Amino acid sequence: METFQALLARKLAEALAAADLPPTGSVTPATDARFGDYQSNAALVLAKQRGENPAAVAEKILAHLKVGEWCEAPTIAGAGFINFTLRTEIVAARTADLLQDERLGVEKVAPPKRIVIDFGSPNVAKPMHVGHIRSTVLGDALARIASFLGHDVVRDNHIGDWGTQFGMVIYGWKNLLERAALERDPIAELVRIYKGANDRATADPAVREACRQELVKLQAGDAENFGIWKECVALSLREFEAAYKILDVHYDIQRGESFYNDRLADVVERLLKSGLAEISEGAVCVFFRDIPELADKPCITRKRDGGYNYATTDIATVDYRIQDLKADTVWIVTGAPQQLHFRQIFEIARREGYTADFRHITHGSILGDDRKLMKTRSGDNVALRDVLDEAVVRARKIVDEKNPELPDSERGDVAKIIGIGAVKYADLSQYRMTDYIFSWDRMLSFQGNTAPYLQNAYVRIRSIFRKAGEEFVPAKTLTLTAPEEKNLATRLCQFGEVVPTVLNDFRPNILANYLYELANSFHAFYEACPVLKSEEPSRSSRLALCELSARVLAKGLDLLGIKVPEKM
Ligand code: ARG
Numbered sequence: 058m059e060t061f062q063a064l065l066a067r068k069l070a071e072a073l074a075a076a077d078l079p080p081t082g083s084v085t086p087a088t089d090a091r092f093g094d095y096q097s098n099a100a101l102v103l104a105k106q107r108g109e110n111p112a113a114v115a116e117k118i119l120a121h122l123k124v125g126e127w128c129e130a131p132t133i134a135g136a137g138f139i140n141f142t143l144r145t146e147i148v149a150a151r152t153a154d155l156l157q158d159e160r161l162g163v164e165k166v167a168p169p170k171r172i173v174i175d176f177g178s179p180n181v182a183k184p185m186h187v188g189h190i191r192s193t194v195l196g197d198a199l200a201r202i203a204s205f206l207g208h209d210v211v212r213d214n215h216i217g218d219w220g221t222q223f224g225m226v227i228y229g230w231k232n233l234l235e236r237a238a239l240e241r242d243p244i245a246e247l248v249r250i251y252k253g254a255n256d257r258a259t260a261d262p263a264v265r266e267a268c269r270q271e272l273v274k275l276q277a278g279d280a281e282n283f284g285i286w287k288e289c290v291a292l293s294l295r296e297f298e299a300a301y302k303i304l305d306v307h308y309d310i311q312r313g314e315s316f317y318n319d320r321l322a323d324v325v326e327r328l329l330k331s332g333l334a335e336i337s338e339g340a341v342c343v344f345f346r347d348i349p350e351l352a353d354k355p356c357i358t359r360k361r362d363g364g365y366n367y368a369t370t371d372i373a374t375v376d377y378r379i380q381d382l383k384a385d386t387v388w389i390v391t392g393a394p395q396q397l398h399f400r401q402i403f404e405i406a407r408r409e410g411y412t413a414d415f416r417h418i419t420h421g422s423i424l425g426d427d428r429k430l431m432k433t434r435s436g437d438n439v440a441l442r443d444v445l446d447e448a449v450v451r452a453r454k455i456v457d458e459k460n461p462e463l464p465d466s467e468r469g470d471v472a473k474i475i476g477i478g479a480v481k482y483a484d485l486s487q488y489r490m491t492d493y494i495f496s497w498d499r500m501l502s503f504q505g506n507t508a509p510y511l512q513n514a515y516v517r518i519r520s521i522f523r524k525a526g527e528e529f530v531p532a533k534t535l536t537l538t539a540p541e542e543k544n545l546a547t548r549l550c551q552f553g554e555v556v557p558t559v560l561n562d563f564r565p566n567i568l569a570n571y572l573y574e575l576a577n578s579f580h581a582f583y584e585a586c587p588v589l590k591s592e593e594p595s596r597s598s599r600l601a602l603c604e605l606s607a608r609v610l611a612k613g614l615d616l617l618g619i620k621v622p623e624k625m
Contacts (some may be wrong), residue, residue, distance in 0.1 A: 058154065058162050061127070061547075062086070062554045065095050065141055068124045075121035078103055078114075084141075086551060092134055093142035094547055100137040111137025145543050149535040149598075152546040156531040156605055161612055162553030165207030170414075173211045173378045174200045176390035177306070180217030181293040181313070182226050182247045185300050186438035187431050187495070188392070191420045194481045195489055196390040197306045197618045198565040199418070205616060206557060211309050211382055215374065215389075216297070218290050218313035220367075222251065224272030228264070229254035230285050231271075243292040290315075296442075303445050303477060305618060317373040321365040324373050325358050333408050334358055343405055356401040371402045379413055386414045388563070393419040393490070418563045421492040423484075431495050445477065451501055452476030455509075456625060463624060471622045475501070475509055478619040482508035485617050486569035506573040508619055511610060514576040515621045517583070518607040521600075525589055529604050532597040541582040545602055548578045552609050556616065565617055572613045579606045 059067075065084045073080055082099025100115035107114075115133045122131055122139075129142040155162050176196020179185050196212075204210045229250025239246040258265040275282040290313075301307065325341050328334035334343045339361035345351035358369045378384045389399060399417035406415060425431040431439055453472035456463065463471065483500035486507075487493045503509045522529060537543045548571075555571040558564075588599045611621045 058151075058158065058164065058553065060162065060554045061143060061151070061550060062095065064127065065097070065124065068122060068127075069097055069099060069118070069139075071123070072118050072121040073099065076117050078118070081106070086554075087140065090544065092138070093129075093132070093140040095141040095143075096134075097139045097141075100133075100139060104137060115139055143547060145537050148543055148546045148550060149537050151550050152537075152605065153531070153533060153535050153601070155549060156601055160553075161605075161609055162550065163205065163556045164553060166557065167207075169207045169209055170386045171209045171211070171382075171384050172203055172386040172388060173213055173382055173384040174203070174388045174390070175213050175215045175374075176200070176388075177308075178215040178217065178391070179293075179297060182222065182244070182251060182289050183293075184244045184248065184438070185297065185441040187423055187441055187444050188438065189300075189441055190444070190480065190484055191423065191489075192390045192392070193301075193304060193306055194484050194618060195418070195420055195563075195565065196388075197304075198485055198616065199388065199390070199560070199563055201616050201618060202556060202559050202565070202568070206560070208386075211384070212307065213378075214297075214308040214311040214313070216294075216311060216313035218293075219315040219318060219370075221272060221364075223275055223286055223289075224268040224270075225251050225254040225258065226289060227271040227275060227282050227285050228258075228268040230289075239292075244296050247289060247292065300441055300445065303473075304481070305477075305620070312374070312377065314367075314370045317370045317377070320373040320376070321369045324369055324376070325365070328358060328372075328405075331409070333405065343401070345401070345404060348404070351397075351401065351404070354397065354401070356405065368398065368402060371398070372405055375402065375406045375409075375411060375415075379411055384413060386416070388416045388418055390418045390420070393421065395419070416563070418489070420489040424492050424494045426494065426496075428494065444480065447497075448476035448480045448501075449473050450476075451497055452479065455501060459503075460625060467624065471625050474620045474622045475512060475625060478508035478512060478614070481617065481619050482511070482569065485565040486573070488564065488566050506569070508614070509625075511572055511576050511614060512619075512621050512625060514579055515607055515610045515614075516623065516625050518579075518603045518610075519623050521588055521603055525600070529600065530597075531604065532594075532601040534594075535598040535601055536594045537598070538595065539582075539586050541578070541585040542599070542602060545575075545578045545582040545606065548575050549602070549605050549609055552613065556613075568613055568616060572610060575606065575609060575613075579610075 062084055069084055070080050082097055082102045084095050084097045087093050087096045100111050100118055104111035104114045112133060115137045118139065119131055124131065124141065127147050128144060132140045134140050174196055177189065177193040179189055200210050200212050226247065233250045233253045235246065254268060258268050271282060275286055325334065328343060329341060334341050337355065340357050341359035342355040342357050344355045356368050357366055358372065359365055378387055396417065396419060403415040423431050433439055449472050452475040453468060456468050456472050456475065479500040500507055501509060503513055535546065537546055555568055559568050582602065586599055588603060591599060614621055
């Protein structure tokens with residue numbers, strides 16, 4: 058189903074061609090409903106380019122614009138905008154079609170891409186903290202949307218399960234470990250022994266050397282150290298899994314850093330052989346002398362002591378994703394501080410001849426009330442587990458207050474859906490690069506651009522159908538008389554326009570904002586138009602609008618990884 062936006066853009070392009078004008082400008086939803094449903098800036102852009110009068114250019118375009126079947130006569134407004142108002146019957150017919158369309162008007166892209174999405178990717182032997190929400194939730198939403206659009210998606214958890222910290226962890230394990238504590242709270246104990254080893258190493262060079270030796274032994278495949286390492290990884294994975302379960306996030310593969318271990322030597326040899334890398338002060342480096350911002354920032358792929366780096370692993374990861382996983386597109390979701398790193402990795406990949414589309418999708422931070430990185434009172438990172446638990450507890454309180462009639466057996470699930478949904482939505486409704494302040498009150502509010510507000514709109518609709526007590530039979534045609542009806546229907550038809558645009562710049566907040574506006578349109582409609590008490594043909598038509606609103610809200614939230622309850 059061609060969206061209205063695509064259709065008008067096509068008609069505009071035809072008109073420009075017929076008027077002997079170059080293809081220019083775009084068609085976008087109108088910023089103000091008084092000016093119609095869509096607008097185009099084509100005349101403005103062309104007039105500026107050619108030094109002509111915008112209104113005159115707009116007239117010229119209008120003379121060739123053939124949209125009579127779909128729109129009222131287009132008008133020229135302001136400095137030369139062309140405004141389109143869809144004909145009500147057209148919107149009504151499209152809305153009726155959408156009710157028959159499982160995809161709710163979202164077309165699959167052709168040809169689909171094979172996309173590896175690397176997101177979340179926490180480090181072993183450290184607790185997942187609140188900062189992990191962003192990469193995990195953003196990556197998951199992008200993966201859901203890409204899959205829905207028909208792409209072939211591989212979700213990869215590139216966990217940090219190898220590296221110099223294991224020297225400390227193993228030393229700590231052998232000298233400081235308390236088994237009972239490990240059983241009670243494995244990650245806390247791992248953190249404790251790591252810190253303990255680190256403190257001792259700082260104070261005592263002999264301990265520092267002992268830690269280094271443990272690392273060397275691990276890297277040489279010593280059985281005892283390897284066993285300890287494996288146990289640490291397994292304990293961490295168990296904790297990660299628990300978080301993913303609550304968050305409803307899954308991975309297709311989990312290729313941690315250790316997976317690439319035995320490929321690193323070859324990577325470095327290859328880079329040296331091809332001349333991409335050179336030896337500098339004993340280390341093997343790739344220089345970027347022709348890129349001004351990188352000119353003094355070489356990428357070290359083998360340290361002077363023979364050890365490999367995070368970067369070496371990522372170069373091997375590129376090989377694996379392109380050659381083994383056959384990706385043509387790679388998206389890596391991390392915080393902004395890794396920008397330089399991936400700039401280097403992608404540049405090396407390009408020099409090695411890889412033509413895949415590599416994207417580093419960065420995000421900002423989650424801040425506390427003091428506008429600094431969110432921390433506990435004692436200055437530690439806030440554990441993810443604690444945040445998710447608290448979200449559910451707080452949501453439960455709200456459910457208890459708002460809906461005392463809800464059976465006890467359902468409240469737990471509803472609280473989970475609301476609490477976790479609120480945390481995710483607070484993140485995804487922000488532009489990903491924006492730092493935002495974590496606020497329970499705001500994210501759990503039933504007013505404003507929040508998950509509970511959207512979930513509540515859905516629940517309201519479900520209760521209309523429960524009250525009706527009849528099975529929903531989709532109306533074959535819709536009758537849109539009130540302006541609120543047409544407005545809601547037009548918005549519903551825009552779902553197919555909005556979803557694909559999320560991937561242009563990886564902005565789920567565009568979808569979130571759309572859903573928020575949809576819920577507003579629904580509420581305006583619901584205030585203005587009685588549903589169950591209205592006469593036919595309005596009644597069926599309004600029920601159809603309700604049903605489609607519920608479906609779009611639920612699907613839109615699902616694409617963001619957020620569930621909807623039937624009651625709340
Ligand atoms: N483990 C890393 C971190 O916590 C993120 C990994 C991102 N992916 C990658 N291929 N390097 O910062």
